[in-house]
Amino acid sequence: MAVMDPHDKHNEDNDRLDDFRDHLGDDTDFFPTEAETEALLARVNDAIDAREKSTAVRPTPVWKQLLATAAALVLVVGGTIVALKTGMVDFNDTAVTQSTAVDTSALMARVTAYEQELYALDDGDVQVLLREAVSEHGFESTERLLGDLTEEELEYLEASFDVGDLL
């Protein structure tokens, strides 16, 4: 007894299936009619149109831009008139401007005082400076250091600090 090759068996099955399919013929029951096809296409096109309209970027018409500008102007002018009539704003009143000027000058004075305080050498600083110069370079250096001082500066030093025989 001849044994059938599995490959041949597989082909035979496929052939039988093909025959069965051919026997069934064109499956026109599942196909849409011409009218159904056109109606479906019309719905697809309508949907595409609707989506394109909703996503299209359209420039704002000129009349809308003018309307927006006019509305903004009416708002500003109207607000000003109301403020003037109710006394919220008085263009003749200069109090506000003056008080601003006073505040500014006071502030500037405080800044200047702070800077002076920051950079001024106090007595302690001068003493330290002198001691360092003497200990490091001797009297000659000290004389060179003090040689450039004016008469007023020397008098101030004599009066204010204990400098011994240095001067």
Place this chain on the structure above:
Amino acid sequence: MATGTKADQAKLVKLAQQGDRRAFNGLARQVMKPLVALTYRMTGDRDTAMDLAQESLLAAWENLSGFRGDASFDNWLFRIATNKTLNFLSTRKEYPLTDEIVESTAGDKTDLPDRTLHTRNLRAGVLAFMATLPEKQRLVFNLRFYRQLSFPEIAEITGTAPGTVKTNYREAVGKLRSYAKEKGWQ
């Protein structure tokens, strides 16, 4: 491919990609019958099938710029339709194919010759058989048995490995054989 040569289809695709709606409608007409047949066999409901075909065509238009021509336009569209159909079926528990629908698919039996009547009954019977298959097997059977696509093409459409496609098809055919024996088909 439904109708038209590959070159004609390639031209239409190129024009449609440039925004030519008439070219797109031409493509849609070419593929409409197998597209609706695919969604109809998968869902068992004509109105649902038409809706899914419509959604698929709309998605195709919107994503046409992404079509590179690696697959045929038909298969690319079938892939879209397959995804939409499987998504739809995943939200529904039952295949709506009842005996009533099978009867209506078989058509009016009174005026038909015996041979034609037998064929129509068989068609309805295959449809009823497909209702018994899991979705993936039904899809593979649909594309192979009716559309006669190759396993690699089906793999491309369904997004599964060709080996898996073959396994699904063999199982479906095995079930069809049992079903036919049970129903006494000759």
